[in-house]
Amino acid sequence: MSHYNPLIERALEGNMLALGRLARIIDDGEDGAGEIIRSIYRRAGRAHVVGITGPPGAGKSTLVNGLVRRCRKEGRKVAVLAVDPTSPYSGGAVLGDRIRMQEHATDPGVFIRSLATRGHMGGLSRSAMPLTILLDAVGHDLIFLETVGVGQEEVEVKDLAHTKVFVTVPGLGDGIQAMKAGVLEIADILLVNKADLPRADLTVRDLETMVKMAEGDRGWTPPVLTSVASEDVGLAEVMSSLTDHYRFLLDSDFLHAWSLSTAEAAVREAMRGAAEAGIMDLLERERAAFAEDVGKVSLREEDPITVARRWLAKLGLRDD
Amino acid sequence: MKKVRVLIAKPGLDGHDRGAKVVARALRDRGFEVIYTGLHQTPEQIATSAVQEGVDAVGLSILSGSHGTLVPRVIEQLRALGAGDIPVFVGGIIPADDIPQLREAGVLEVFTPGTPTSQIADTILEAVGGK
Numbered sequence: 284m285s286h287y288n289p290l291i292e293r294a295l296e297g298n299m300l301a302l303g304r305l306a307r308i309i310d311d312g313e314d315g316a317g318e319i320i321r322s323i324y325r326r327a328g329r330a331h332v333v334g335i336t337g338p339p340g341a342g343k344s345t346l347v348n349g350l351v352r353r354c355r356k357e358g359r360k361v362a363v364l365a366v367d368p369t370s371p372y373s374g375g376a377v378l379g380d381r382i383r384m385q386e387h388a389t390d391p392g393v394f395i396r397s398l399a400t401r402g403h404m405g406g407l408s409r410s411a412m413p414l415t416i417l418l419d420a421v422g423h424d425l426i427f428l429e430t431v432g433v434g435q436e437e438v439e440v441k442d443l444a445h446t447k448v449f450v451t452v453p454g455l456g457d458g459i460q461a462m463k464a465g466v467l468e469i470a471d472i473l474l475v476n477k478a479d480l481p482r483a484d485l486t487v488r489d490l491e492t493m494v495k496m497a498e499g500d501r502g503w504t505p506p507v508l509t510s511v512a513s514e515d516v517g518l519a520e521v522m523s524s525l526t527d528h529y530r531f532l533l534d535s536d537f538l539h540a541w542s543l544s545t546a547e548a549a550v551r552e553a554m555r556g557a558a559e560a561g562i563m564d565l566l567e568r569e570r571a572a573f574a575e576d577v578g579k580v581s582l583r584e585e586d587p588i589t590v591a592r593r594w595l596a597k598l599g600l601r602d603d
Numbered sequence: 604m605k606k607v608r609v610l611i612a613k614p615g616l617d618g619h620d621r622g623a624k625v626v627a628r629a630l631r632d633r634g635f636e637v638i639y640t641g642l643h644q645t646p647e648q649i650a651t652s653a654v655q656e657g658v659d660a661v662g663l664s665i666l667s668g669s670h671g672t673l674v675p676r677v678i679e680q681l682r683a684l685g686a687g688d689i690p691v692f693v694g695g696i697i698p699a700d701d702i703p704q705l706r707e708a709g710v711l712e713v714f715t716p717g718t719p720t721s722q723i724a725d726t727i728l729e730a731v732g733g734k
Contacts, residue, residue: 300654300685307657311605374606375631381652382641388648394655399636401606 285318294421302421306396309417310410320413327419331529332426334444336406336466339432341450342476344383346512347427351387353522354425362394362418365429366407369399380429406430406437412552415443433466441469442548445541446528448472453483471505471528474521478509503531561598607731608636608658612649614677617667618642626694629720646673650680653689659731665695675708690730
């Protein structure tokens with residue numbers, strides 16, 4: 284039991300203010316964040332989590348907006364986590380994904396939260412995982428996770444989303460790009476957005492070739508779809524593919540495997556977070572001694588590996 | 604240090620958001636997380652966005668002269684959602700005579716054209732620092 288219980292109870296009753304404030308505590312990684320997750324974790328596990336990823340400007344936010352509109356017509360409660368990059372210089376960010384989604388701003392069945400990466404690599408923020416748990420626990424049927432505009436290697440969304448949609452646009456690369464490993468590989472649905480642009484058919488063909496060449500038993504062949512999200516063209520097909528993929532997971536052993544890998548990622552992340560906090564606390568407590576050791580390393584009287592091991596030993600951690 | 608999150612919003616019908624973008628950019632460069640919601644927002648949209656985004660402050664940019672009706676409505680909506688403690692700032696073309704009325708409605712500070720962006724950042728920091 285924690286003193287966050289009143290806030291959690293109100294959030295479970297559907298209070299938007301309470302949910303917004305819990306999300307802030309979690310995003311800031313405050314001391315209470317862990318307590319909140321402990322209180323609500325067992326309630327989560329019912330939402331269909333959909334990852335939307337792809338390069339900057341592909342139309343991810345516009346797509347999410349259109350998909351949210353369709354979910355709402357079906358009466359489903361929806362949440363969106365939209366991630367934008369943090370400036371490596373100032374630590375600040377301008378989060379603009381909401382601009383494309385404001386038609387849903389006053390709909391009580393839609394909760395939208397913008398997140399900054401805060402230096403985290405992988406296409407999401409460090410808080411994306413616990414926030415997904417929170418939004419799931421309070422009863423959203425569908426959660427869209429919109430990553431930052433990704434290059435090729437930001438694949439963290441695979442640990443969080445049941446269904447991953449890779450959104451691209453015509454003209455970004457040839458067949459070789461499509462053969463490379465990375466974000467394309469984790470996609471369950473491939474979507475060529477802005478399909479009214481020239482050469483969209485070539486992009487579709489490259490992706491289809493890639494899908495055909497892919498090996499391994501995923502039990503699911505990613506469809507290659509086209510859309511013009513700003514005009515609501517092709518979104519019905521995207522929506523039904525999302526449902527098909529979720530049904531496929533529910534009806535197969537893949538959901539079990541996915542749940543295990545997601546659970547493992549959650550435990551690992553919690554351990555990493557706790558270990559990091561332990562290290563920070565220790566270095567803060569023994570700041571002078573640590574500065575002395577750092578000085579020795581800078582003068583090459585000692586090497587960084589030996590010093591790190593000595594400090595980790597104080598926490599009962601070893602790396603040898 | 605805890606991040607400062609601010610919503611920058613443009614209520615009403617004016618179609619010019621250069622000022623809002625300049626302020627958003629300047630606050631970003633001071634390390635703030637700025638949520639920008641674009642043009643033509645209703646007071647209801649602004650208040651619910653502020654609550655969902657868990658912001659520390661709301662900045663309203665208005666050039667159209669309709670601040671007298673729009674600003675109090677944003678504050679009313681925030682209070683209705685239980686978020687009356689979120690400080691509200693206003694920037695834009697606001698006649699000096701109207702400023703006392705906006706303050707009375709609950710606005711913490713009004714920034715008129717020519718205000719250095721560093722002063723805007725400092726004022727917001729001071730207002731949310733005690734939270």
